Amino acid sequence: MGDQTPCEKLCLGLKKVKHYMAMVSLQFGYAGMYIITMVSLKHGMSHYILAVYRHVVATLVIAPFAFVLERKIRPKLTLSIFLRIMVLGFLEPVLDQNLYYLGMKYTSATFSSATTNALPAITFLMALCFRLETVNFKKLHSAAKAIGTVITVTGAMVMTLYKGPVIDFIRSHGAAHHGTSNESGNQHLLTGTLMLLGSCCAWAGFFILQSFTLKKYPAELSLTALICVMGVVEGAAVSLVMERDMGAWKIGFDSRLLAAAYSGVVCSGIAYYVQGVVIRERGPVFVTSFSPLCMITTAALGSLVLAEQIHLGSIIGAVLIVWGLYTVVWGKSKERINSSKLQMTNEKTGTQELPIKDSSTKLSSSINFANSIQGPDDGMSKIPPKS
Numbered sequence: 001m002g003d004q005t006p007c008e009k010l011c012l013g014l015k016k017v018k019h020y021m022a023m024v025s026l027q028f029g030y031a032g033m034y035i036i037t038m039v040s041l042k043h044g045m046s047h048y049i050l051a052v053y054r055h056v057v058a059t060l061v062i063a064p065f066a067f068v069l070e071r072k073i074r075p076k077l078t079l080s081i082f083l084r085i086m087v088l089g090f091l092e093p094v095l096d097q098n099l100y101y102l103g104m105k106y107t108s109a110t111f112s113s114a115t116t117n118a119l120p121a122i123t124f125l126m127a128l129c130f131r132l133e134t135v136n137f138k139k140l141h142s143a144a145k146a147i148g149t150v151i152t153v154t155g156a157m158v159m160t161l162y163k164g165p166v167i168d169f170i171r172s173h174g175a176a177h178h179g180t181s182n183e184s185g186n187q188h189l190l191t192g193t194l195m196l197l198g199s200c201c202a203w204a205g206f207f208i209l210q211s212f213t214l215k216k217y218p219a220e221l222s223l224t225a226l227i228c229v230m231g232v233v234e235g236a237a238v239s240l241v242m243e244r245d246m247g248a249w250k251i252g253f254d255s256r257l258l259a260a261a262y263s264g265v266v267c268s269g270i271a272y273y274v275q276g277v278v279i280r281e282r283g284p285v286f287v288t289s290f291s292p293l294c295m296i297t298t299a300a301l302g303s304l305v306l307a308e309q310i311h312l313g314s315i316i317g318a319v320l321i322v323w324g325l326y327t328v329v330w331g332k333s334k335e336r337i338n339s340s341k342l343q344m345t346n347e348k349t350g351t352q353e354l355p356i357k358d359s360s361t362k363l364s365s366s367i368n369f370a371n372s373i374q375g376p377d378d379g380m381s382k383i384p385p386k387s
Contacts, residue, residue, distance in 0.1 A: 057264025093231025106192030148327030159317025
């Protein structure tokens, strides 16, 4: 083989890191959504209606692409797949997002994004239960997944439970104002934390069920559009029950519209599709292992935009979370390399044994054909004697 050109080397390098780039980009997208959503909620928007509008936008954006690009490869929508899509539409668009928005209102954008760091651990445990992941502590790369998950959870617990002194990087004039809001927020801290953990469980269940559904319905764009449609239908039903004031559905050219449009396009439409592609190739644990990066980005943006304070515990927790994240990613990458080597070895072994298997099959077929001509076997040899 000849030497590769610089363009070919660049394409090969991008192909190797495309999953990492996609997931890191999504975390920045989620961080922006947390800040914009927090602003809209503070301006009085209902989180139930925000979830509905978010998926209306996502449906309008994704559905045309799904209809055109996957019209030839879209599988038949069976009853079992439709029921799975209904559950998916309830788990993430309705249950996860409403619990998360409620928890965010009771706490803060930084705290809520920090609590979602439990997502990789919950997803990892669910994946173990459904045999989507395996752990062999005799192998370092396999044990690294479990160790990295424990480190990530430890960092999240430190960030959640330990505050420490305030580290004022940018502003000091917002401390007095934010202190009063923290005092009132601490009254609902437990309720908000439980709601955020509940949203993590729903989100993890969404990833697990999505990985199973993609095996029977391998059309990521179409699946994304159908999930968004079911999210609109189920979310609207919940909103009509919880929000009796029809005036709450009014929306103008303000932070409410921005929150619905941004979260719908980036965090529902694009995110569902990208996560589906990466889940099918790398698994749900790989996808959720990048969520701690979102917390760090949200903390920085929260300090700049919302004047939220950053404590020493948040910095220590962030260091542990990043350490755990890279430990999990390292274990997953080594596992993928080893599995690729094993697959190549099996393929080579199979090509060597194939001619032997074919020849034996042909010999067996010839014997069966000769016996069928001679008639049924009565237990005696039917071969005529030589004359």
